[in-house]
Amino acid sequence: MIMRGLVDAHLLAGNEQALTIAQGMADWAFSRLGHLPRTQLDKMWKIYIAGEYNAMPVVLADLYALTGNENNLKTAECFVNTYLFDAAIHNQDILAGEHANQHIPQYQGYLEIFDYAKETDYYNRSDYYTAAANFWEMVVPHRIYVDGGMAGSGEIFGARDVIAATIQTSNAEGCPLYNMLKLSRRLFFHNPDPKYMQYYERGLYGQIISRRQNASSANDPLVTYFLPVNPGAVRAYRGNLGDCDGGTGPEDHTKFQESIYFRSLDGSTLYVNLYMAATLNWPEKGFTIEQSTNYPTDPTGATTLTVHGNGPLDIKLRVPYWVQKGFTVKVNGVRQSLGAVAGTYVTLSRTWAPGDTIDISMPFSLRMERTLDQPQTQCIAYGPIPLVVQSATKTYLDFSFYKDFTLSGNLANAIKPTGTPMTFATNGYTLAPFYNDDTNPYHVYFHRFEPEVVFGSVDSGVPNYQRSDGFTFLDLVWNEAPFAGQGQFQSVVARISADWLAAGLLTSAEQDEIVAAAARAHLGP
Numbered sequence: 001m002i003m004r005g006l007v008d009a010h011l012l013a014g015n016e017q018a019l020t021i022a023q024g025m026a027d028w029a030f031s032r033l034g035h036l037p038r039t040q041l042d043k044m045w046k047i048y049i050a051g052e053y054n055a056m057p058v059v060l061a062d063l064y065a066l067t068g069n070e071n072n073l074k075t076a077e078c079f080v081n082t083y084l085f086d087a088a089i090h091n092q093d094i095l096a097g098e099h100a101n102q103h104i105p106q107y108q109g110y111l112e113i114f115d116y117a118k119e120t121d122y123y124n125r126s127d128y129y130t131a132a133a134n135f136w137e138m139v140v141p142h143r144i145y146v147d148g149g150m151a152g153s154g155e156i157f158g159a160r161d162v163i164a165a166t167i168q169t170s171n172a173e174g175c176p177l178y179n180m181l182k183l184s185r186r187l188f189f190h191n192p193d194p195k196y197m198q199y200y201e202r203g204l205y206g207q208i209i210s211r212r213q214n215a216s217s218a219n220d221p222l223v224t225y226f227l228p229v230n231p232g233a234v235r236a237y238r239g240n241l242g243d244c245d246g247g248t249g250p251e252d253h254t255k256f257q258e259s260i261y262f263r264s265l266d267g268s269t270l271y272v273n274l275y276m277a278a279t280l281n282w283p284e285k286g287f288t289i290e291q292s293t294n295y296p297t298d299p300t301g302a303t304t305l306t307v308h309g310n311g312p313l314d315i316k317l318r319v320p321y322w323v324q325k326g327f328t329v330k331v332n333g334v335r336q337s338l339g340a341v342a343g344t345y346v347t348l349s350r351t352w353a354p355g356d357t358i359d360i361s362m363p364f365s366l367r368m369e370r371t372l373d374q375p376q377t378q379c380i381a382y383g384p385i386p387l388v389v390q391s392a393t394k395t396y397l398d399f400s401f402y403k404d405f406t407l408s409g410n411l412a413n414a415i416k417p418t419g420t421p422m423t424f425a426t427n428g429y430t431l432a433p434f435y436n437d438d439t440n441p442y443h444v445y446f447h448r449f450e451p452e453v454v455f456g457s458v459d460s461g462v463p464n465y466q467r468s469d470g471f472t473f474l475d476l477v478w479n480e481a482p483f484a485g486q487g488q489f490q491s492v493v494a495r496i497s498a499d500w501l502a503a504g505l506l507t508s509a510e511q512d513e514i515v516a517a518a519a520r521a522h523l524g525p
C-alpha cells in the first residue's frame with residue numbers, strides 16, 4: 001500500500017522522488033525474492049495471512065511499465081501463488097476456505113503481468129489472463145450475495161454455490177468487493193463482456209453505497225468493515241480508522257466516476273456503463289456529453305444524455321441486468337428500435353450534431369432473488385437497489401406472496417408502495433432501500449412461506465410440496481407467469497400437477513383438488 005501510494009504520487013502528481021523511493025523498495029524486494037527457489041516462494045505464499053501480500057504484483061508491474069526495469073516484472077512474477085494460480089488456469093475451483101481478500105488482488109496482478117510481459121519465467125503469458133478470467137467466474141455469481149458482497153464465513157470464501165448457508169453475523173467484508181470490482185473493470189478492458197459491468201453496478205449500488213454513513217468526520221472513515229446480511233443485522237460504521245476496510249471503503253467511492261464512460265481503443269465507440277449525473281469531456285474527439293438523471297433514486301430510471309459535438313460515434317448504452325420491461329431509448333424524441341435485452345449493451349450508431357439528446361427510460365420493478373443453495377431463502381430488490389426488511393428479530397421472517405398474485409404473476413401484487421420514495425410494505429413489514437444510512441436492524445434475506453396450494457382466495461387444501469431441489473409446486477406454476485388468461489393459467493396448473501403426479505410428488509386425489517381449485521379461482525389480470 002505504501003508502494004502503491006508512492007507510485008500514484010508519481011503517476012497522478014508527478015512526484016519524481018516518490019518514484020525513486022518506490023523503485024528502491026522494489027529493488028529491495030527483488031534482492032530478497034529474486035534468488036529464491038520457486039518451492040520456497042510457494043511455501044511462503046501459502047501461509048494464511050503471512051502470505052497476504054495483496055496487490056504487490058500489480059504495483060511491481062506498474063513500476064515495470066513506468067521504468068522498463070525487467071527486475072520489477074521478475075519480482076512481480078515471484079509473487080505468483082502457484083497452487084491457486086494453477087487451479088485457476090485449469091478452471092478448478094478450490095477457493096472454499098481461502099482468505100478472500102488475500103487472494104483477489106493476486107489475480108489483478110496476473111492481468112497486469114499479462115499486459116506487460118513479453119515472455120515470462122514460469123508460465124505462458126496467456127496463462128496469466130486465463131487465471132484471472134477463470135477466477136472471476138468462480139466468484140460471480142457463485143459466491144456473492146444480492147448486494148455483490150462476498151459470500152462466505154467472515155473473511156473466508158465459502159464453498160461454491162453455497163450462499164444462504166454461509167449467512168452469519170460477519171459476512172461480506174468490504175475489501176473483497178473493492179478488489180473484485182477492480183478486477184471486473186480490468187477484465188472488461190480485455191473482453192468487453194457486459195457481465196463485468198453488470199456485476200460492477202450490482203456491487204456499487206448494493207454494498208458500496210450501503211456501507212458508508214452519509215455524515216462527516218475528521219477522524220473516522222464512517223464505513224463498515226463487514227456488511228452482514230443475517231436477520232436483524234445492524235451496521236457498525238465506527239472504529240475502522242487504520243484497518244483495511246477503513247482504507248478501501250472511502251476509496252470505493254471513486255469507482256463511481258471512474259467507470260461511467262469507457263472508450264474503445266480506436267475511439268469509435270463510447271460505452272455508457274453507469275447512469276449518474278456526470279459530464280464527459282472528450283477533447284480528442286471534440287465531444288462533450290452531459291448526463292442528467294436521479295438514478296438510482298428515481299424509479300422511472302429516466303436518464304438524458306445531451307451531446308455537444310459533431311461527427312460519427314457509436315454510443316453503447318448498458319441495459320441493466322435487472323430490467324424486466326420498458327427499457328426505451330429516444331434520440332431527439334424519436335423512439336429507437338434496438339431490441340434491448342437485459343444484461344447487454346444497445347448501440348446507437350449515428351453522426352451526432354450539437355444538441356442531440358438521448359432519453360433513456362428503464363423503469364424499476366420489484367424482483368425476487370433466490371439464494372443458489374436454498375431457493376426458499378430469498379430477498380427483494382427494486383431495480384438496482386436491494387431492499388431490506390426493517391425488523392429487530394434475530395431469526396428469519398416468513399413471507400408469503402403467492403396468495404396475492406394475479407395472472408400477471410407480478411410481485412407488485414403483494415408488495416405495495418408506502419408513499420415514502422423507494423419504500424414498500426409487505427406481510428406487515430416495511431421494505432426500505434439498503435442504502436439508507438441508518439443503524440436500524442435489517443433483514444436482507446427472508447424465508448418464503450407458502451404452506452398450501454392457494455390461488456387467490458381459493459385454497460385447495462393440498463400442501464405446497466417441495467421438490468428435492470427446494471422448489472415448490474407453486475414456484476413452478478408462477479415461474480410460467482404472466483398468463484394470457486384464466487384458460488392458460490388452468491392448463492399450466494393441469495400440466496405441472498400431472499408432472500408431479502407422475503413423479504410421485506402428488507396423489508391423484510391431490511392433483512384433482514389442485515386442478516379444481518385453479519378452475520374455481522378467478523385471478524384478475
Ligand SMILES: [Zn+2]
Pocket residue numbers: 101173174175176244245
Ligand atoms: Zn478488509
